[in-house]
Amino acid sequence: MRLWVSLLLAAISTATAGATVKSLLFPSETSTSYVDLSPLKSLTLSAFTLCMRVATEVQVGSPVWKVLKVVSLSRLSFYLSGDGVYFSVPELGALETHVCFTWDSQSGATAVYLDGRKSLTKIYKKVHVVRAGGKVLLGQDPDNFLGDFDAQQSFVGEMYDVNLWDSALSPSEIRDLASGRQVQRANVIDWATVQVQSHGEVQSATANKQ
Template sequence: MRLYAVLFLVAISTMLAESVSINTLVFPSETNSSYVEMVPQKPLNLRAFTLCMRVATELTGRREIVLFAYRTQRADELNVWRELDGRLSFYLVDEPVFFRVPDIGALQTHLCVTWDSSSGAAALFMDGRKSLTKIFKKGHTVQPRGKVIIGQDLDSYLGPFDANQSFVGEIGDINLWDSVLSDRMIQDMFSGKRVPRGNVFDWETTQLKINGEVVVVNTQQ
C-alpha cells in the first residue's frame, strides 16, 4: 500500500512539474487605444519565420481583425489578419498572401504561419492541420528596428489606431522563431506537448507593455 501511495505522489508531482502557467491577453471591447507591445529577444531580421498564437474571438460579419502587427518606420513588415471575407492572411511589406480556411470563433484556435525566403514557401496551420503551400515574396527579408503590437494595426510607426480594425477577444501563447518549424513540431505544440520556445518571441519570458483596457489572465497548460 505504501508503494502505491509513493507512486501516486510521484505521478502527481510529475504532472504539476509539467504544467506551465501562461498569461493570456483579453481585449474586452472595440477601442482605438488598447494594445500590447511585445519586446523581442533579438532583432526581427528574418529570412524565414514561424509565428504561432492561440486566439479566440466572437467578432463576425464583415469586420477585419488584426492579429499581429510588426511595423518599422518604413512599412508594415509583417502583419497577420482575419480579412473581411473570413480568410486568414499575412502581409510582408504591404503585400498579402491569403488562405481560405474555417473561420476563427469563440473556441480557441491554435494558429501558425510559416514562410521561407529561399523558396518563397508560405503556409498556414490551424489546430495542427496544414494548408496548401503558396509561393510568396521569394528572396525577401523582413527588416529589423520596428515595433510589434497586439490588438491594433499600426497605420504609421507611432499610430494612430482605427477601432474598426482592433482585436476583440482572447489571444496568447504568441511565439516567433527565425526558422520554419517542422510540421510535427507544430502539431506537437497544438496538442500541448513541450517544444523549444520561440527564439525571437518566447511568450513565457517576453516582456509585455500593456496599454489601455487589456486584461491579463493567468491559465495553466
Template sequence: MRLSVVLFLIATSIVLAGGVTVKSLVFSSESNTNYVEMIPQAPLTLGAFTLCMRVATELSSEREIILFAYRTQYYDELNLWRELDGRLSFYLSGEGVFFRVPELGPMQTHLCVTWDSSSGAAAIFIDGKKSLTKVYKKGHTIRSGGKVILGQDPDNYLGDFDANQSFVGEISDVNMWDFVLPDRVIREIYNREGTSRGNIFDWESTELRVRGRVDIIQCDV
C-alpha cells in the same frame, strides 16, 4: 470499490500536479487605444519565420481583425489578419498572401504561420493541420528596428489606430522563431507536447507592455 476511488483520486492528483498555468490577454472591447507591445528577444531581421498563437474571438466574420502587427518607421513588415471574407492572410511590406481555412470563432484556435524567403514557401496551420503551400515574396527580408503589437493595426509608427480593425477577444501562447518549424513540431505545440519555445518571442518570458484596457489573466491548462 474503495480501492478504485483511491486510484482515481491519485490519478486526478497527478494530472492536477502536472498542469500548466499560462497567461492570456483579454481585449474586451473595440478601441483605438488598447494594445500590447511585445519586446523581441532578438532582432527581427528575418529571412524565415514561424509565428504561432492561440486565439478566440466573437467578432463577426464580416469584420476584418488585426491579429499581429510588426511595423518599422515606414513599412508594415509583418501583419497577420482575418479578412472581411473570413480568410486569413499575412502581409510582408506590400501585397499579402491569402488562405481560405476554417474561420476563427469563440472556441480557441491554435494558429501558426510559416514563411521561408529562400523558396517563398508560405503556409498556415490551424489546430495542427497544414494548409496548401503558396509561394510568396521569394527573396524578401523582414527588417528589424520596429515595434510589435497585439490588438491594433498601426498605420504609422505605433499610431493612427482604427477601432474597426482592433482585436476583441483572447490571445495567448504567442511564440515566434526565426526559422520554419517542422510540421511535426507544430503539431506537438498545438497538443502542448514538447518544450519548443520561440527564440524571437517566447510567451513564457517575453516582456509585455500593456497600453489601455487589456487584462492579463492566468489560466490552468
C-alpha cells in the same frame, strides 16, 4: 475589426518585467488598447514561424502581426510589404484555435496551420528579408509608423501563447505545439518569459516568474 500582431520597423519597444502573461483579453473595439512585446533578439528575419492561441466572436474582419490579419473569420491574410497572401480557412470563433504561419525567404513557401492542420503552400515574397529594429504590437493595425490606430481595425477577443521563431518549423513540430507537446523554445518571442506592456482596456491574467 482585425486580429493584428503588428511589426513596426525601427521603433522602440518598452516592457514591464516581473510577471509572465498567461492570456490577454481585448474586451471591446477601441483605438487605444494594444500590447507591446519585447523580442529576445533582432527582428532581422529571412524565415519565421508565428504561433498563437486565439478566440473571438467578432464576425467581421480582424489583427495579430501587421504580418497577420483576419480579413473575415474564414479568411486569413499575411503581409510582409505591399500586397498580402490570402488563405481560406474554417471560421475562427469563441472556441480557442491554435493559429500558426510559416514563411521561408529562400523558397517563398508560406503556409497557415489551424490546430495543427496545414493549408496548401503558397509562394510569397521570395528572397524578401524582414529588416532589423522595431517592436511587436498585439491588437492594433497601425496606419503609419507612429500609430494612428482605428477602433474598427482593433482586435476583440482573447489571445495567448504568442511565440515567434526565426525559422520555419516543420509540420510535425507545429502539430506538437497545437497539442501542447514540448518543442524547441521560441527564440524571438517566447510567451513563457516575454516582457509586455499593456495599454488601454487590455486585461491580462499573470503569474510571478520563478
